[in-house]
Amino acid sequence: MLLLVSGASAVGKSTARMHARHLLDDTFENAELFTLGPIPAVPTIAWRQEQVEVAVVRAIALEAEGKHLLFAGDPVPLGEALAAPSADRIDIAACLLDVDEQAHLARLAQRGEPEELIPLHQGFAAWLRAHATDPGHVTEAITTDAWPEMRWDRWIGRGPGPEWAMTVLDTSRLAPEQVGAEVADWCRRAVAGEAPVFRAAWFKG
Template sequence: MLLLVSGASGVGKTTARLHARHLFERRRLDARYETAELFTLGPVPAVPTIAWRQEQVEAAVRRAIALESEGKHLLFAGDPVPLGEALAAPSADRIDIAACLLDVDEEVHLDRLAERGEPAELVPLHQAFAAWLRAHAVDPGHLPEAVTGDAWQAMRWERWVGRSPGPEWAMTVLDTSHLAPQQVGAEVVRWCERAVRGEAPVFRAGWFARG
């Protein structure tokens, strides 16, 4: 299974991946889970583009498929990869995909962006993307052009673009506003275990043909 942790900048995706990896190792779950983010899947260009990101998402999907043959799962976290990009990756029809959106309230988000030294002119863009991700979590028809523009040509957007909200479109949302980094990691590990057991929303391989 591909376990995608999504979210806007500053919500704790990379921190969650690192703490989750530590917990996997401590609990001896690392034989069942591997972790990755974009920069671990290949060289990063000097100027990353949307198309490059989407090609790397396909690399993550293919890695998850390879791990599945070994009885393992891939936790893909650390980058602002929306659910729709994972579902539209060319090979995504061959693997089960679960997604967890990390979110924070607006005040906490602003504080975290300030702590990171984010340029003031970029803050509204981060806020807008966070709002889009919240809407995308429940409605595949909400401004799909936010991710389909300047896209890698191999992406299969027709799997979800144009769909209306419905029970087949679901993901887990985790509010990290008041959680310590270790707590976020622990919550992500719990979500991984629930998803693998089928106790959290999962897009089963080929789901779009049945929806």
Template sequence: MPGRKTMLLLVSGASGVGKTTARLHVRHLFERRGLDGTFETAELFTLGPVPDVPTVAWRQEQAEVAVRRAIALDAEGRHLLFAGDPVPLGEVLAAPSADRVEVAACLLDVDEQTHLARLAQRGEPEELVPFHRGFAEWMRAHATDPGHMPEVVTTDGWSQMRWERWVGREPGPEWAMTVLDTSRLSPEQVGAAIVDWCLRAVAGQAPVFRAGWFDR
């Protein structure tokens, strides 16, 4: 692998887009291809105790834990894949220590028909479906526009977050992430696409937020 700075690779998306299932295939592919020594994987529930009622502030504190873990991996020359949870890019970039690590993000997305079908298949309560759809739409807009309704994540957020790094910014080339449409892909295909994205990101062939990008 290229001798680049350790990176935090975020894979996110709304509920029902295939994050959890794909993550299992990613781990299998890492092991099969001998990449488990290059990439460590983490999720919210593996980073520390999970409260009975998780809050936005708790999720954002855990994003900081993930960032610090990525920084610690620098000594080992490894990267951290933070995947399987609906953690938006803006929360990772606003984590207090995120100015010390490079961040790449991949948003898993689906079309409306597929999303509704998947939510129904998993037995999601009907009254929660509009919430999941709305969050998917917000994350899709957030992928290209940091100024789109930042209050979705800043309201009731963790007091230590550094929102000034991106809140109020206009869309521009410095704000970029990879979007993967999983609507017509099998879990195995999504897993393979994520592994490919990880390799491209650490090689500098996919959008990356370099350490301290917001000061440039």
């Protein structure tokens, strides 16, 4: 299974991955974009989407060994994972790490984010929040300048419904260790079928 942890900047994705990996057994491998290959000087949306396919292919290989891939640390939306060319061959579960506006502003300030970029981070957080329940929400946010191999037809045109579901975790008041524990617990529940999962080739059903 591919276990995607998504979220905007400063919500705790990389930190969650680091803490969660110590709480999961060796049937869970973990990765983020920088572990899958070199990062270009100017990363693009198309490059990110190509790397998502690399993660999907790795998850498929791990599944043959009875293992899973926790893919966390980068702002990869659910829709990109589902549209990766090989995503019809693997079960995919997604967890959105969310944060309230006050906590988000505080974390961005702590990271020293340039003031002019803060509205962009806030806007992307709002988009991810909407994308978690509505696949039709401003789809051009990830389809513009996309990698040509992406299979958007799997979900573009769909509206909100029970078949479009992911776990949302509010990290606003959680310490890093707590977020890691919550993510590890979500991984176990997803593998056990106790959290929303997009089964391989779900879009054909």
